[in-house]
Amino acid sequence: xxxxxxxxxxxxxxxxxxxLVLMAMLALNVSSDVxxxxxxxxxxxxxxxxxxxxQNEAIYKTLEEAMQQNPEKTREWYNRAQAxxxxxxxxxxxxxxxxxxxxxxxxxxxGDINNIRGQENLEAATHVMLAPGIGKGGxxxxxxxxxxxxxxSMLTDERQKxxxxxxxxxxxxxxxxxxxxxxxxxxxxxxxxxxxVTLLTKLQNDVRSAEGEVxxxxxxxxxxKDVRVNEINAYVIPTSQTVVRGGKFSAQIIMAAVxxxxxxxxxxxxxxxxxxxxxxxxxxxxxxDFTLRGYLMMKNGNGEVIRREFTQPYTVVEPTxxxxxxxxxxxxxxxxxxxxxxxxxxxxxxxxxSMTGGTLTKKGDGEYIATPSKVGEDVVITVTAENEGRQQExxxxxxxxxxxxxxxxxxxxxxxxxxPIRYKGGMPLSKTALLNSGGISAAIDDGxxxxxxxxxxxxTTFFDNMGNVLPEVSKTDKFTDRQVDMFRRLARGKRxxxxxxxxxxxxxxxxxxxxxxxVILN
Numbered sequence: 001x002x003x004x005x006x007x008x009x010x011x012x013x014x015x016x017x018x019x020l021v022l023m024a025m026l027a028l029n030v031s032s033d034v035x036x037x038x039x040x041x042x043x044x045x046x047x048x049x050x051x052x053x054x055q056n057e058a059i060y061k062t063l064e065e066a067m068q069q070n071p072e073k074t075r076e077w078y079n080r081a082q083a084x085x086x087x088x089x090x091x092x093x094x095x096x097x098x099x100x101x102x103x104x105x106x107x108x109x110x111g112d113i114n115n116i117r118g119q120e121n122l123e124a125a126t127h128v129m130l131a132p133g134i135g136k137g138g139x140x141x142x143x144x145x146x147x148x149x150x151x152x153s154m155l156t157d158e159r160q161k162x163x164x165x166x167x168x169x170x171x172x173x174x175x176x177x178x179x180x181x182x183x184x185x186x187x188x189x190x191x192x193x194x195x196x197v198t199l200l201t202k203l204q205n206d207v208r209s210a211e212g213e214v215x216x217x218x219x220x221x222x223x224x225k226d227v228r229v230n231e232i233n234a235y236v237i238p239t240s241q242t243v244v245r246g247g248k249f250s251a252q253i254i255m256a257a258v259x260x261x262x263x264x265x266x267x268x269x270x271x272x273x274x275x276x277x278x279x280x281x282x283x284x285x286x287x288x289d290f291t292l293r294g295y296l297m298m299k300n301g302n303g304e305v306i307r308r309e310f311t312q313p314y315t316v317v318e319p320t321x322x323x324x325x326x327x328x329x330x331x332x333x334x335x336x337x338x339x340x341x342x343x344x345x346x347x348x349x350x351x352x353x354s355m356t357g358g359t360l361t362k363k364g365d366g367e368y369i370a371t372p373s374k375v376g377e378d379v380v381i382t383v384t385a386e387n388e389g390r391q392q393e394x395x396x397x398x399x400x401x402x403x404x405x406x407x408x409x410x411x412x413x414x415x416x417x418x419x420p421i422r423y424k425g426g427m428p429l430s431k432t433a434l435l436n437s438g439g440i441s442a443a444i445d446d447g448x449x450x451x452x453x454x455x456x457x458x459x460t461t462f463f464d465n466m467g468n469v470l471p472e473v474s475k476t477d478k479f480t481d482r483q484v485d486m487f488r489r490l491a492r493g494k495r496x497x498x499x500x501x502x503x504x505x506x507x508x509x510x511x512x513x514x515x516x517x518x519v520i521l522n
Contacts, residue, residue, distance in 0.1 A: 038119070038192070038194035038195050038197075038198045039119070039194060041198050042194070042197060042198040042201050045198065045201045045202050045204075045205045046201055048205050049201070049204050049205035049208045052205070052208040052209055052211075052212055053208050055212060056208060056211055056212050056215055059081075059212070059215040059216070059219060060081065060085065060215070062219065063077070063078050063081050063215075063218075063219065064078075066078070066222060073222060074222055077218045077219070077221050077222050080154065080218055081215060081218050084151070084154070084211055084214050084215065084218075085211070087147055087150055087151065088147075088151075088207050088208070088210070088211040090143075091143050091144070091147045091203075091207050092204050092207050092208070094139075094140065094143055095140070095200045095201075095203050095204050095207075096200075096204065098128065098129070098136060098140065098200055099113050099197050099200045099201070100113055101128050101136075102124050102125050102128045102129075102193055102196050102197060102200075103116055103118075103124070103193060103197065105121075105123075105124035105125075105127055105128050106118035106121035106123075106124035106193045113197060116193055116194060116197065118193055119192060119193050119194035120192050120193070120194070121192065121193045122190045122191070122192055124193050124196075125188045125191045125192075125193060125195075125196035126188060126189055126190060126191070128188075129184055129187075129188040129196075130184060130185060130188060130189060135184070137183075137184025137185070137187075137188055138184060140184065141170055141182075141183050141184050144168055144170050144203070145170055147168065147207070147210075148164065148165060148168040148169075148170075148210075151164060151168075151210050151211070151214055152164055152165055154214050154217065154218075155213065155214060155217055156217075157217075160213055160217075163213075164206075164209075164210045164213060167206040167209065167210070168203075168206055168207075168210065170183045171183075172186050173186070187199060234253070234254075234295070234296045234308035234309065234310040237251060237252040237253070237254065248281055248282070248283055248284065248388055249281065249282055249284050249290075249292075249314055249316075250279065250280070250281050251279075251280050251281075251292060251312060251314075252278060252279055253266050253273075253278045253279075253280055253294070253296070253310065254278055263276075263278070263298075264278075264296040264297060264298035265296065265297045265298065266278060266280070266294060266296055267294050267295050267296075267297070268280060268292070268293070268294040269293060269294065273294075280292070284316040286316060287316045288315070288316060289313065289314075289315050290313070290314055290315070290316065291311055291312065291313045291314075292310075292311065292312040292313075292314065293309075293310070293311050294309075294310055295307055295308060295309045295310065296308045296310065330399055330400045330401070330402055331370055331372050331379060331399045331400070331401050331402075332372070332401070332402060332403070332404045332507070333372045333373065333374060333375040333401050333402070333403060333404070333507055334371070334372075334373075334404070334505070334506060334507025334508055334509070335371065335404055335451065335505070335506050335507055336369045336370075336371055336506070337369065337370045337371070337372075338367070338368075338369060338370075339353075339360070339367070339368040339369065339370045339381070340366055340367060340368075341353045341366050341367075341368060341381075341383055342366050343383065343385045343394050346385045346386075346387065348365035348366040349365055350385055350386040350387075351366065351383065351384075351385045351386075351394075352383070352384050352385070353368060353381055353382065353383050353384075354381070354382050354384075355370055355379055355380065355381045355382075356379055356380045357372055357373060357374065357377050357378065357379035357380070357401070358370060358371050358372040358373045358379055358401075359371045359373075360381065370399075372399075372401040374401065375401055375402060375403045376401060376402070377401055378398050378399065378400055378401060379398070379399050379401055380396055380397065380398050380399075381396070381397045381399065382395075382396050382397075383395050383396075383397070403507070403509070404444065404451065404505050404506070404507050404509075405444060406444075406511055406513055406514065407442040407443050407444045407445075407451070407453040407503055407505065407513070408424055408442065408443065408444070408445060408513075408515075409424070409440050409441070409442045409455070409458070409498060409501045409503075409513055409515075409517050410422040410423055410424045410440065410441055410442070410443070410445075410517075411423040411429070411433075411434065411437045411440055411441075411517075411519070412437055412441050413433040413434075413436060413437045421433075422441075422443075422445065423519075424517065425498075425517035425518045425519060426518055426520075427520065428520050428521070428522035429519055429520065429521060429522055430521075430522045431487065431488075431490070431492075431521050431522070434487055434519070434521070435484065435487060435488070438478055438479060439455070439474070439476070439477045439478035439479050440455055440458055440477060440498060440501070440517075441453075441455060441477065442454075442455050442501060442503040442513065451505065451506065452506075453503035453504060453505045453506075454477070454503060454504045454505075455476075455477035455501060455502065455503050456475075456476070456477070456502045456503065456504060456510065457473065457474060457475050457476070457500075457501075457502040458473075458474055458477070458498055458499070458500060458501040458502065459471055459472065459473045459474070459498070459499055459500040460472045460474070460479075460483050460486070460496055460497065460498055461496060461497040461498075461499060461516075462486050462490075462496045463496075470486070472486065473500075487521075490521050491521070492521055492522060493520070493521065494520075494521050495518060495519060495520045495521065496519055497516050497517065497518055497519070498516060498517040498519065499515075499516035499517070500512060500513075500516075501513040
């Protein structure tokens with residue numbers, strides 16, 4: 001006989017439903033002791049990362065001081081350290097931003113990671129890290145991987161690499177893989193706020209620790225404050241390997257390392273050098289290639305005689321100088337032409353230059369401004385130098401003088417990215433850019449020169465619907481009110497012309513530009 005089921009009363013259904021809700025709440029409730037444990041762990045990790053950060057900052061300071069004292073030796077490692085700092089700070093700050101975002105998702109806009117009210121909240125981390133389209137878990141996953149690969153590539157110790165790789169691992173444990181979860185889901189899905197913040201603090205601690213390992217490695221490469229000597233050799237240090245005829249060849253001969261209480265004996269071509277400081281000098285009266293040869297002899301601590309050979313080639317050349325126009329092969333009248341002057345083997349502060357047919361003004365070591373006065377009249381630049389206490393002429397250089405070429409008119413404006421643009425016609429130009437430009441300019445702009453001219457007048461030519469010419473003249477470099485009004489009336493695709501541009505260059509000559517500019521409105 002079938003058993004007849006008894007129907008449940010509405011009251012019993014309500015009790016059953018409330019029981020199910022209670023059991024779900026109990027399952028979701030996180031023990032306060034567990035939350036307190038997360039808080040303690042987070043505090044410990046925070047103190048640890050702060051201590052490591054202080055140690056790292058001390059290393060950066062040491063690198064900064066070393067860079068100031070010896071930039072040539074330190075620059076490579078200093079630059080690498082700055083790259084490490086930039087990478088580490090970026091990932092560290094990303095984790096810090098995520099902590100604040102998770103806490104504020106749980107506690108509201110006034111949430112504070114140092115005083116979390118909703119520590120047991122299971123939805124905040126899930127939303128911030130895993131929400132479709134906006135979750136940042138994937139970005140964090142990629143950032144950790146990129147940082148780990150970059151930071152370990154700077155280390156050579158395999159044990160250090162393995163340790164850092166393990167601390168920054170994004171591998172999903174077997175339990176998570178069996179559940180079909182990726183790394184971000186395994187780490188943050190249904191995770192309490194307290195636990196999620198602690199995980200991110202641990203990441204920050206691991207970042208600072210990895211940063212410190214690489215910094216120690218970089219510092220060890222420079223041997224800061226460490227001087228090592230592992231062999232003794234003879235060295236010749238010449239003042240210059242190229243000597244002008246009539247000049248003096250000078251060289252310092254030393255043995256490294258040098259003991260100030262004992263000087264080595266120096267022999268040049270088997271003749272003892274009579275010098276208390278190891279300096280050798282000889283007058284060079286012939287041009288050509290020469291070699292200084294000799295050897296040093298000195299006793300070591302055991303009384304044994306150490307001998308080291310040395311050779312030093314040098315060249316004696318005829319007096320010569322180099323004068324070059326910095327921006328062009330010839331000089332322009334009325335224009336300040338940059339000129340470089342140098343003499344091989346002689347410091348620039350001992351070189352002087354003068355010019356006929358204009359003025360020559362010194363702007364710095366080896367840098368001059370030449371201003372020829374007449375077109376078609378050659379100028380001569382004479383170079384002299386102080387050589388062994390006397391002035392010696394090093395050469396004369398002739399330059400042809402020509403008139404500055406005509407400039408090109410253009411409309412100046414900036415694009416959407418703020419880059420300056422020089423519009424020279426033939427292409428579409430927006431009406432906004434045209435109106436904002438205010439007028440026209442002119443310059444010699446050929447890739448070598450950029451010489452500005454002052455526009456004093458120009459003419460615009462418009463055509464009405466009947467084909468009639470409508471000219472309008474501006475007596476300055478600015479658009480007139482009528483020209484601006486005509487611009488506003490022009491439809492897209494229409495064009496007008498700018499011609500008869502009058503411009504004055506730095507040479508003071510006013511000229512009328514022969515070409516016109518076609519402006520097509522976009």
